Amino acid sequence: QQQVKQSPQSLIVQKGGISIINCAYENTAFDYFPWYQQFPGKGPALLIAIRPDVSEKKEGRFTISFNKSAKQFSLHIMDSQPGDSATYFCAASISPGGKLIFGQGTTLQVKP
């Protein structure tokens, strides 16, 4: 019940296309859902995060869509660029604790 399931495992998108990564969870006590971006040899970096009181959050080309009833959330990367090529992790946590439960990750390759 503490798991966060992420799909797809890998994704190839053409430059300018939309990248979509999905995550699902079981534990309804989760109330904080961040997405992290990780480049090879680096630590994960927070990209965008959402709480369940909103259904969508947009920051630049990155959008989180959140479906509380389906217990699913997704990351959309609009106008994908080669520089977006990285591994993306969804995560969830329960307030007030900070422990993050991560999905398995999605390796995104954006072809020029």
Added chain:
Amino acid sequence: DSGVTQTPKHLITATGQRVTLRCSPRSGDLSVYWYQQSLDQGLQFLIQYYNGEERAKGNILERFSAQQFPDLHSELNLSSLELGDSALYFCASSVGGGGDTQYFGPGTRLTVL
């Protein structure tokens, strides 16, 4: 640069040995988290300290221990190392005890031979 520093960057050691990984949080952050990243297990939470006190524990082996010092830096001690302990170990820090953005360090790559 997240502002979180970790040393060493790489560590190669033998089975049965003991190592210490060090983490300095961002200035002003009171919480330190340790995560293990491996190919088969992904990113797994190990333990959290908040202002010197243990706050939460994850799937941390009994052979592993951690502490946070008065200057807020933290150390993760791994003992009786096994081949399967080879992984990337990340430290993250946040301002408060939970629900805040966690900033990750660059990690320590541990190789056990």
